Amino acid sequence: MQIGKGKQWGEASKKALAERGQTPNLKKGTPAAQRSPKSGPFETNRNALIWTIRSPEGATYTFRNLNLWLRENADVLPGTVDQARAGFGQIKRSRLGKTKRPVGSWKGWTLVCWEKPDEQ
Structure with a gap:
């Protein structure tokens, strides 16, 4: 039975792995996943909620x-897309009771509701 941290990668091994780059499967799989309606940046993404x-x-x-x-719709937002995503995420976490202080809005924008879509 091994106790402690276990084997550590040597510098030469780390460098060799980095030089190899992506495996052939990853080179094909990553672009395919980005185009997929279930995992790409689309309304049909399996993790997308209705907001x-x-x-x-x-x-x-x-x-x-x-x-x-x-x-x-970045042109209608008072900040960047990343700021808006973080703001609405903070409001959602607040509603779920996961923040120390309540958060009700982001720069005047409010979250009315969110829900999981009915999967068909």
């Missing part, structure tokens, strides 16, 4: 896949 958000002006938007909507 309803409200702008400071009162306009309500309902869509599936927050990341996709933010990228396509």
